[in-house]
Amino acid sequence: MKKLLIATGGGDCPGLNAVIRGIYKRAKKEKDWEVYGSKEAFNGVYSDPPEIIKLTKNKTAGIHVKGGTILKTTNKADPLHFPITDENGNVKFVDRTNILADRIKELGFDAVINIGGDGSQKISQALYKHGINVVGVPKTIDNDLSATDMTFGFQTAVQIASDSFDKLVTTAESHNRIMIMEVMGRDAGWIAIHTAIAGGADICLIPEIPFDIHKLVKKIQSRYEKGRGFVNIVIAEGAKPKEGTIVSRKGEEGSHHVRLGGVAFQLSQQLKDAGIKEEIRETVLGHVQRGGTPTAFDRVLASLFGVKSFEMVLKGDFGKMASFKNNSFISVPLEDATKEYNYVKKDSFIVKGAKGLGITFGD
Known part of the structure; x- marks a missing residue:
């Protein structure tokens, strides 16, 4: 045998x-x-x-x-x-x-x-x-x-994230809040961008496109000025501002990788520091995206x-x-x-298409 x-x-x-x-x-x-x-x-x-x-x-x-x-x-x-x-x-x-x-x-x-x-x-x-x-x-x-x-595994993760995002949209609208949902994506923003398109996000932040916090503030303010009164943001765990670094901490013993997570809370504070007065709530999906059927x-x-x-x-x-x-x-x-790593390319149709739908990447 x-x-x-x-x-x-x-x-x-x-x-x-x-x-x-x-x-x-x-x-x-x-x-x-x-x-x-x-x-x-x-x-x-x-x-x-x-x-x-x-x-x-x-x-x-x-x-x-x-x-x-x-x-x-x-x-x-x-x-x-x-x-x-x-x-x-x-x-x-x-x-x-x-x-x-x-x-x-x-x-x-x-x-x-x-x-x-x-x-x-x-x-x-x-x-x-x-x-x-x-x-x-x-x-x-x-x-x-x-x-x-x-x-x-990718399609299931996107489905889980999209289902979660749909729920955040309704509570954001009910309370006139800004909702930030953090999804997985250490170096590539595929889950984030697919979820943003599927869920109708206003802002999508991915590792491949460092964001300008002031452009995000402008987008948020325009949403409130037009009477919409709520904003929904998807952010990949590896996203970072143009003049900043990813949010990480030392990995567990036995691993040579750093541990990511928490960028949603950093973004929340950055928006407040930049003058956003509206209420902000953060949700980190974490390993929920890996589990289940x-x-x-x-x-x-x-x-x-x-x-x-x-x-x-x-x-x-x-x-x-x-x-x-x-x-x-x-x-x-x-x-x-x-x-060759499979990054989301800035000039790809999925990014251009997302922008065509009104999604802001902060670039």
Whole structure:
């Protein structure tokens, strides 16, 4: 029997379970493959004894409708930046990809399907260079992988954010308030801009377009002068003013990333300092966007990614990532998948279209 290992890494995302189920169901059509899952990304491989589970019909039945991942996940213990604590208690990050690759070989796995975003696919690329037969699957609610038209989880996150925004619109109108809703988006503003268009926001602030607070004040004042009496703002967690920085704090132990969140409260204070007298309320959605039942679109996309990734394994199409391009499922080299970040381009039609709808970006 040949052995396949699945890992889910990085932040959790609606649709992860649908990919796992898609891989398992397609693999079961082949008589000589067994499918296993590593707990908490590749931590299960590192563990002694290994925390690896054999996937079965009972374990995968019906999981495509559930959020999260049955394999659990983590954004710590990245093998490219593995945390090591020295005798003085100081943490430094080292590359342990070679150790991970050797361990995968020792455990007898013939192939690996690594489900994750930009960071996870860089790990996939490193493993491939160390001789591991690896296939990547693009996962992120931020939609920030450029080698695919869409990542699963993104549409569900936008739907959750849009539903929340709709509720804030009615309470903003009732109280003549300014509502600021903070959504995820460390470096890319895809969730924010889609939510702003879907919800009819007045202002949308994204990482790619640093904003001028005075232009936001002008927009807000024009709304009140025209008798509308309320304003709704969507802001990505990584947005920043033209002469400022992102709102962040030190990440948790074991992670080399800073922790974002709180920009809505900073913006609120900046608007007050700039002369806005109207009442302002802030809402931070946070991990609500990652949880819950995936939309039908994401279930379909994730399930087909699962099937496609296993068929890539069968063909020996390693060192590549499954991709959804022009309504077709293809494979692209992992190097192409990670070499260019998928930013919202300032001159793109989605930005121009949003401005055409009257949405202000503060630029």
